[in-house]
Amino acid sequence: MTKYNMEINMKKLDFKQLDDKDEEIADILISLDMSRSVARTLSYLQKVNEATSIELERSTGMRQPEVSIAMKELDPYDWIEEREEKKTGKGRPYKIYSLKVGFKDIIAHLEKQQKKVINDAMASVERLRELGNE
Numbered sequence: 534m535t536k537y538n539m540e541i542n543m544k545k546l547d548f549k550q551l552d553d554k555d556e557e558i559a560d561i562l563i564s565l566d567m568s569r570s571v572a573r574t575l576s577y578l579q580k581v582n583e584a585t586s587i588e589l590e591r592s593t594g595m596r597q598p599e600v601s602i603a604m605k606e607l608d609p610y611d612w613i614e615e616r617e618e619k620k621t622g623k624g625r626p627y628k629i630y631s632l633k634v635g636f637k638d639i640i641a642h643l644e645k646q647q648k649k650v651i652n653d654a655m656a657s658v659e660r661l662r663e664l665g666n667e
Contacts, residue, residue, distance in 0.1 A: 549577075549580065549581060549592055550592055551573065551576060551577060551592060551593060551594075555576045555577065555580060556576070558572075558575075558576040558579070559572040559573045559575075559576040560572075562575060562576065562643075565643055565646075565647065568602075568603070568606060570593075570595055570599040570600070570602055570603035570606070571603045571606050571607060573593040573594070573595060573603075574589060574593065574595075574600065574603040574604070574607070574630075575607075575612075575632075575636075575639065576593075577589060577592050577593050578613070578630060578631065578632050579632065579636040579639075582631060583629050583630065583631035584629070584630055584631070585618075585627050585628065585629050585630075586600050586601075586627060586628045586630070587627065589630065604630065610639075610642070611633060611634075612632060612633055612634050612638075612639060613630055613631070613632065613633055614630065614631045614632070614633040615628055615629070615630055616628070616629050617629070
């Protein structure tokens with residue numbers, strides 16, 4: 534098959550890609566101790582209404598296992614809505630993901646979490662100060 538025929542026979546799939554802003558969001562999430570896969574997943578989902586696992590893979594540059602791991606890591610937070618849609622014909626249904634909460638709610642959760650980390654660290658420093666003066 535020639536290159537020309539391959540291009541004609543290939544399906545054209547259109548996915549939004551992570552842009553500079555999305556990459557910056559992911560980098561900030563990573564700096565807040567989120568895994569790379571979770572950060573890239575959240576960064577992508579905050580810009581689209583919903584995405585299939587295949588879209589997430591292609592748009593974020595992750596592999597299928599990374600998408601699955603990210604979803605498992607996000608499970609305890611209850612931020613992600615997951616549903617299955619049956620393919621036409623045979624085969625497994627594919628999963629479609631969307632944010633269950635607004636991205637502002639996720640930011641508020643992260644802010645609260647970071648304030649707790651800071652307060653705990655300051656309490657430890659204060660305790661050290663007390664112990665050092667005994």
